[in-house]
Amino acid sequence: xxxxxxxxxxxxxxxxxxxxxxxxxxxxxxxxxxxxxxxxxxxxxxxxxxxxxxxxxxxxxxxxxxxxxxxxxxxxxxxxxxxxxxxxxxxxxxxxxxxxxxxxxxxxxxxxxxxxxxxxxxxxxxxxxxxxxxxxxxxxxxxxxxxxxxxxxxxxxxxxxxxxxxxxxxxxxxxxxxxxxxxxxxxxxxxxxxxxxxxxxxxxxxxxxxxxxxxxxxxxxxxxxxxxxxxxxxxxxxxxxxxxxxxxxxxxxxxxxxxxxxxxxxxxxxxxxxxxxxxxxxxxxxxxxxxxxxxxxxxxxxxxxxxxxxxxxxxxxxxxxxxxxxxxxxxxxxxxxxxxxxxxxxxxxxxxxxxx
Numbered sequence: 001x002x003x004x005x006x007x008x009x010x011x012x013x014x015x016x017x018x019x020x021x022x023x024x025x026x027x028x029x030x031x032x033x034x035x036x037x038x039x040x041x042x043x044x045x046x047x048x049x050x051x052x053x054x055x056x057x058x059x060x061x062x063x064x065x066x067x068x069x070x071x072x073x074x075x076x077x078x079x080x081x082x083x084x085x086x087x088x089x090x091x092x093x094x095x096x097x098x099x100x101x102x103x104x105x106x107x108x109x110x111x112x113x114x115x116x117x118x119x120x121x122x123x124x125x126x127x128x129x130x131x132x133x134x135x136x137x138x139x140x141x142x143x144x145x146x147x148x149x150x151x152x153x154x155x156x157x158x159x160x161x162x163x164x165x166x167x168x169x170x171x172x173x174x175x176x177x178x179x180x181x182x183x184x185x186x187x188x189x190x191x192x193x194x195x196x197x198x199x200x201x202x203x204x205x206x207x208x209x210x211x212x213x214x215x216x217x218x219x220x221x222x223x224x225x226x227x228x229x230x231x232x233x234x235x236x237x238x239x240x241x242x243x244x245x246x247x248x249x250x251x252x253x254x255x256x257x258x259x260x261x262x263x264x265x266x267x268x269x270x271x272x273x274x275x276x277x278x279x280x281x282x283x284x285x286x287x288x289x290x291x292x293x294x295x296x297x298x299x300x301x302x303x304x305x306x307x308x309x310x311x312x313x314x315x316x317x318x319x320x321x322x323x324x325x326x327x328x329x330x331x332x333x334x335x336x337x338x339x340x341x342x343x344x345x346x347x348x349x350x351x352x353x354x355x356x
Contacts, residue, residue, distance in 0.1 A: 017340050018332040019356055024062065025050045027343070027356050034350040035072055037079045041104050048103045051138035053333055055189075056324035059198030060135040062335065066342050068101065073349075077101055077131055077276075083108050086128075086258060091120035094257055095127040099276045102133030106152065106280045110139045113284040114148055121289040126257035126281035132156075133280055136176025137189035137321070144178040144185055147293060149285040151177045154278055155253040158266045160193045160246060161233030166220035168233050170262065172196055173249030178318065180287065182297045186304070187318030192246040193234035200226045200234065253279040 025046045032042035052061040071077045081100025085093060093112065097105035109125035116123035133139075136152040143150040156171030172193035179186050194214035195203070203210065204226040213222055215229035223229055236242030254262060259279030268277055287296040304316050335356075344355045 015337050016334045017337055017356070019335050019340075020332045021050055021054065021329060023356065024053065024333065024335075027347075027354060028065065030354050031069070031343075031347060031350060031352060034352055035069070035079065037072070041080060041101075044107045045101060045103045047142075048107065048134060048138045051141060052134050054325040054328050055137060055321040056328060056333075057135075057321070059202045060196070062333075063339060064132075064134060064198070066339070066346070069346050072101075081105070083127070091116040091123040093123075093125045095125070097127045097130035097276070099129055100131070102131040102154070102278055102280065105130035106133040106139055106154070106282070109280065110143060110150065110152065110282050110284070113150070113282045114143065114146065117148060117284040117286050122283070122285045124281065124283050126253060126279065128254075128257050128259035128279045129276045130278050130280055131276055132278055135189055136174055137178075137187055137318075139282070140176045140178035140189075141185060141187050141318075143284060144180050144187070147180050147286070147288070149177070149179045149287050151175065151283040152280065153249050153252055153282075154280045155250055155259060155262075155265075156191075157268060157277055158262065159197055159233060160236055160243075161216050161220075162243065163216070163222075163235065164220060166216060166218045166232055168266065170243070170246050170250065171265070172234065172236075173246045173253070175245075175249060179300060180293065180297060181300050181304075184316065184322050185318050186300070186316055187321065189318075189321075190237075192236050192242045192249065194237055195226070195229070195234045197230070197234075200230050204230065252281050257281055 028046035028049055029042045032045055033039065049062055049065060072079055078099040081098035081104060083098055083100065083105065084096050086096050087094050095109060105127045109127045113123040113125040133154050139152045140150045153175040154173065156173055158168040158171055160170050160172045161167060162169055172191040174191040176189040195210060209224040210226055210229060212224060215223055215232065215234045217223040217228040217232040223232065236246060250262060253259060257279045260277055265277050287293065308314055340356050347355050
């Protein structure tokens with residue numbers, strides 16, 4: 001497939017390449033199409049990846065794409081899943097994701113939940129037989145732009161431990177939420193562990209140490225070495241509070257959502273990572289059920305203004321990512337040349353003339 005690239009620019013700075021976001025999004029979409037991912041799904045996936053990458057966190061974004069491509073290419077994950085309703089009652093629905101990408105599965109239930117919320121004010125949708133969904137932010141961010149308050153939660157492999165044991169006990173079960181605002185979005189995106197697996201890998205690559213008392217090695221000893229933490233486990237944020245939230249996430253996704261139970265997930269190893277071991281849920285609310293959208297946004301602004309007036313250094317969830325996004329939309333995104341080379345190798349494999 002020959003594509004014109006004169007509309008997009010790439011600049012090189014040392015070991016970093018600066019890629020315009022439109023170019024990145026078009027590359028992902030084009031490559032997925034050549035891999036026989038249908039147009040609807042490729043557009044969804046490219047949107048999720050560009051939204052995640054614009055946040056500038058350096059993990060759970062475009063750097064995860066090569067792993068997805070590998071699994072799609074090998075047939076481990078279904079390229080074009082046939083997502084089907086399992087059970088539903090009123091504005092509550094549960095779906096079978098047909099071993100599709102988590103990006104596709106979570107986008108599906110988020111869009112379906114919005115339809116249900118339009119009729120009922122609030123909705124709950126979950127999906128099983130899904131895969132890793134990247135991060136919560138892209139889904140809830142997009143929903144807030146459309147005027148919905150939303151929460152997205154995913155289960156995960158057992159990667160989080162507890163002091164006194166080297167065992168991996170429960171998933172770090174990431175979640176996020178976002179709401180419509182006047183300008184700067186409020187968008188929370190967190191896992192229940194001090195460091196997600198992606199963050200641990202990022203710190204290992206950069207040679208950075210972990211904060212004290214946040215991770216364990218495989219023998220259950222505290223460690224500040226991210227490589228040892230990857231062999232062992234990260235600890236829950238706030239001790240019992242983070243652990244309790246992970247339990248809540250497990251109940252709302254795996255248990256209630258008909259997914260693979262945690263004892264079965266615990267038997268998996270890294271070779272099965274990303275193979276339908278994940279389940280997602282979303283809750284969507286229409287704020288303008290209670291008041292006009294303008295009034296709702298005014299009240300949100302009162303909340304944020306009050307909080308920030310007490311400490312000018314305080315950042316509202318999502319504020320820093322929003323600033324980074326605006327910068328990247330204008331200047332482009334800094335990507336490691338090794339990543340660019342890897343992605344272009346995939347383009348070569350599928351005979352794309354369109355490169356990053």
